[in-house]
Amino acid sequence: MSYLLGLSGSLRAASTNTKLMRAAARIYAPADFVEGDLDLPLYNGDVEAQGLPETVQTLSDRIAGAEAVIISCPEYNKALSGVMKNALDWISRTKGSPWRDKPVAIMSATAGRAGGERSQSSLRLCLNPFRPMVIPGPEVLIAGSGEAFDENGELVNEASVRMLTELMDQLRAMARG
Numbered sequence: 001m002s003y004l005l006g007l008s009g010s011l012r013a014a015s016t017n018t019k020l021m022r023a024a025a026r027i028y029a030p031a032d033f034v035e036g037d038l039d040l041p042l043y044n045g046d047v048e049a050q051g052l053p054e055t056v057q058t059l060s061d062r063i064a065g066a067e068a069v070i071i072s073c074p075e076y077n078k079a080l081s082g083v084m085k086n087a088l089d090w091i092s093r094t095k096g097s098p099w100r101d102k103p104v105a106i107m108s109a110t111a112g113r114a115g116g117e118r119s120q121s122s123l124r125l126c127l128n129p130f131r132p133m134v135i136p137g138p139e140v141l142i143a144g145s146g147e148a149f150d151e152n153g154e155l156v157n158e159a160s161v162r163m164l165t166e167l168m169d170q171l172r173a174m175a176r177g
Helices: 016-028 045-049 054-065 082-091 117-130 158-176
Strands: 003-008 032-035 068-072 103-109 140-142
Touching: 003 016, 003 054, 016 032, 016 068, 016 103, 016 140, 016 158, 054 082, 068 158, 082 117, 103 117, 103 158, 140 158
Parallel strands: 003 032, 003 068, 068 103, 103 140
Antiparallel strands: none
């Protein structure tokens, strides 16, 4: 059975990127939704030499089996989060090409005023070698993310909801087209 895979570049329990990822999944529906686990060990060739961690293989398999992937990534020091970069580094070590031709939508939520624009730019660069089909836009950039969601995790800004809906419509069309 096909499913939508969501990846949040933040491990924090109250992450606004996780909230944004879940909001996107609700809009994308109907589809089974699976959240990928990016709480992986730091990439280390010595660890890899002992065998690929099971959590890394599970993530790779989930990417490969998904009809589409949504990635919500914060901006840390003007780039994608270390959590996301580490996951990409690990996935690059798995067999096959789980990202190849996979429809992918990226988005970001940050406390700052730019909404994660640089995280999206750096994430696109890091995804290029994997050759997924990354949707070029609209760019969903949620600034001031601490106030962007209600107590139920729903995105409250109408313009942001419209942009996210357009992005999910394009992702769905690409995945099912």
